Amino acid sequence: MIELNIYQKLIEVRKAVPYLKKEAQGKQYNYTGSSQVLSSVREKMDELGLLLIPRIISKQVSESAIEFIGDNGHVTKRTITYFTELDLTMTWVNADKPDETIECPWYGQGVDIAGEKGVGKALTYAEKYFILKQFNIATDKDDPDAFQEKAEQYRKPEPITSKEIGLLKTKVLEFATLREKSDTDVYKVLGVADVTGLSSKEAKEILAKLTGWITSATKELAKKEKKGA
Incomplete structure (x- = not known):
């Protein structure tokens, strides 16, 4: 321990x-x-x-008197408040x-x-x-x-890691190939101008989105190939 x-x-x-x-x-x-x-x-x-x-x-005590005046103008009650300060x-x-x-x-x-x-x-x-x-x-x-x-x-967001940058670029290229598009087209759809400017949280969200897109695109391609056969 x-x-x-x-x-x-x-x-x-x-x-x-x-x-x-x-x-x-x-x-x-x-x-x-x-x-x-x-x-x-x-x-x-x-x-x-x-x-x-x-x-x-150290200690300091100060007193403050408070008087209560009745309807007749006379003092009906008097109290002392003690204010204690300590260092x-x-x-x-x-x-x-x-x-x-x-x-x-x-x-x-x-x-x-x-x-x-x-x-x-x-x-x-x-x-x-x-x-x-x-x-x-x-x-x-x-x-x-x-x-x-x-x-x-x-809280300041955690910056994207080098591992996440590499994975994101790989996923973008994979999806672009499946759709017969350029990686620039995919980044434009994702709204990403600079991968290195993303936070780690944003990178994870985009990776999850790309994974879903790749899965759907792969299934569509498999169906087309099956029909062609």
Whole structure:
């Protein structure tokens, strides 16, 4: 079994979770919850032996008072909102080689009314968004199939291989001979001006088309020869 380094392990985790559907519901919108994000990578991290260790570098808490005014113009209620900001480092550790680590500076924030949960909320916020950004996990409103289609559109197409070029030219010549046409005529019908400018996917589609044409042309020729005999 090939032993992966820490970077290769992180890539394997990224491959495992390309997309997360927004399942948690707020008052006005759906969102991706922290537990959903963590559970999506936990199994793969355990399998590969990856640890993520957060460490708080500094903390800042600011207070903001909110007053509620009644119909009589007097203050009926007063609350204090605590806004906690954390500067952290998120450290990846390869459990198979503990000296192999990657340290990333990060930031977290949390809002709380009671005051005692600010740090916890900020840590949860930091961990959730760190994982989403570390592994480039998409959280579009689209379904996973639609996301995959988008990813395919954005991905640069693979160029045609030399093997595919040779095979395509052979098929074109074979079909041209069967139809008593030139290879230029066949390329014109296929809409191909330059074989080398095709992508691998386009080449495969054209090869499939040519194979069908050759099969049909061969059958037609066999029938004619049978009648002539």
